[in-house]
Amino acid sequence: MTTLASVGERARDVLGVGRVTNQALTTWLHGLPGVDQVGCEARAAALGTRSIKTTAKAWGIDMAISMIDLTTLEGADTPGRVRSLCAKALVPDPTDPSTPRPAAVCVYGDMVGVAREALSNSGIHVAAVATAFPSGRASMPVKLADTRDAVAAGADEIDMVIDRGAFLAGDYLTVFDEIVAVKEACRRDDGPEAHLKVILETGELVTYDNVRRASYLAMLAGGDFIKTSTGKISPAATLPVALVMLEAVRDWRDQTGVQVGVKPAGGIRSSKDALKHLVTVSEIAGDDWMDPDWFRFGASSLLNDLLLQRQKLRTGAYSGPDYVTID
């Protein structure tokens, strides 16, 4: 696990400076190669035409299920709703015990305790959104308290949001410092630190150049994962955005030796969409990312579509929404 000191040291090393300043970050981020929008979207569309059939489809569906962060992030969430979602994670398809389980259940910070208890030692992680999710519009002490609270309640993973206002204003140092501080707040004295996913909210960054820069900034600041979206802003995850982020983590590992995960979240509802993302993982980043430790889907309704497709492959016939449990 990277410590605060080592993150700062690595950042200075990557930037080639004695002290991380906004000027140094600007020079570095603006020196990254640009992304041509037309070419990027054409490449994503081409990957989307891969024909995934029979055995490949079955393999992909199971892999996708095991990569899901099963998510509920509503004002109306109750302990009952969260417990019910955890039960679904533990037994996704009661008609087929061979069905893999999703990687994590993702909830608001105050529901971490409920989820932790329901999932106990099943191996399914508890992920919590923090840092004044989804807008991130709060003071630093509030964001850190939000994070520590969730960590103390037993969260294995923290999904933070970056300050998009600061990013768009060119105040990269603020974004960098916040991520570093939240990463520090993910530490536990009595156990392993919570993994930090950094939500870029790409729908608000708009350009692919911004997505690439924000990805590099989050990786430089020690994020374990870079995540597209909160799911509260449209557009959320799109294939070209995932493509740009997968290129970023691939190139970052080439440069630093450090592997960072990617999590598209929001808007991926169909098995077909999930399989297109897996094709992109495979052909852009490669096998090392084809693992729930390194690639996740933030989703809620996706699981049931994958389960329906899985049943179809098993039985040869489509059932219907009443043959998978709603949660």
Add this chain to the structure above:
Amino acid sequence: MPLFEYAPAPESRSVVDIHSSYGLFIGGEFVDSAGDTSFKTISPATEEVLADVAEATVGDVDHAVKAARQAYRGPWGRMSGADRGKYLFRIARILQERAREFAVLETLDNGKPIKESRDVDVPLAAAHFFYHAGWADKLEYAGLVPAGAGLPRPIGVVGQVIPWNFPILMLAWKIAPALACGNTVVLKPAETTPLSALLFAEVCQQADLPPGVVNIVTGAGDTGRALVEHPDVDKIAFTGSTEVGKAIARTIAGTRVRATLELGGKAANIVFDDAPVDQAVEGIVNGIFFNQGHVCCAGSRLLVQESVHDEVIRKLKRRLTTVRVGDPMDKNTDLGAINSAAQLDRIREMSGIAEEEGAERWSPPCELPSRGFWFPPTVFTGVAQTHRIAQEEVFGPVLSVLTFRTPQEAVAKANNTPYGLSAGVWTDKGSRILWMADQLRAGVVWANTFNKFDPTSPFGGYKESGYGREGGRHGLEPYVTLGDVQ
């Protein structure tokens, strides 16, 4: 093998009916050749014989030209533009309706991946007919003749000879503008890929096109020569090698016959240090490995700025490890079969020469099928301008990599070739794109993209890449006259 191994996803060949033998399409009907020679067309991916095709004799060609002349004098030459447009729209719609059939047949006969015939060749062919159908009744307003000089008139009977790399698409590039302008045609498809043209003949019947407006004569070089030398052909349109193009130009020199020639190329794909590098790598791959590199405008010379050479090549090599080579009928195949044994020999020979001249050869690990004609995607680094691989057209999946230091040097190297068909420029600077486009002596200059085609955009060459344009308003010009030819 990657963890996510794609299962075979073959396109079904049952959508297309291939006859065991084909005659010639003359005067609206399939007729037997007057001669008794025929040739076999095979699938280059498997060497399976697909059909037996008649080889048109001098007499057959004469018969076809007579049919075309009669149709020109008869219904077609006198028909209104609006009515000609109706037929062209009809043909375009039938091509769309039968798109899958054409795509499968093209892939079987040519060896190109089904995803390319499905997503590029056939849709573009239909688009060319739609586009030119729209022109048929508007030629008066196209600015083709000076104001007050009357109406543009058709030329007459056009002899057209097309290559094997994009059989149905090149047919569309040739036939659509010729018919839109009121000409009639005799077309000879390449001897290794005659089947889609013969299926197109069925489309002409289905569209009730008047007999003789389109005639298809199959055969090899002798048939092509008979067509080019025929005294009653008013114009020749040829796409193919520079060598044959020169022979055609010699044949018709001193006669009234006009020609448009779309010949070879050795395009430079120029990558600057400020280029969007991941998209540039994609453009390099698309530039030279699209259609197995059997593309006259292929970006076969990569000119990369020396300061980013290592990074671009590293990324290019990694990208090439994901290129899927194999069964062209599989929907996930990126690189199909080489079109013929002769072409494979040529690619092997040129690659051998490149190695002897000191270029460094690299291919990703890939398993090639044991039957058929195959060549792996290949990159030569350390190529110098003086190497033959940098000068001569290979027409295969073989990329030569050269470096440059300044924009001026890039232009000088890009233009230092007898060809001038196309070029690509990769940079984030708009002003540099415009400057480069102005300096490059190439008929098409692509900026931050490559191998993009559209019927509205004129296509054609400088220097030994030929003359005349196809597509757009410019592409109509070679098919009309002020009336000096009747």
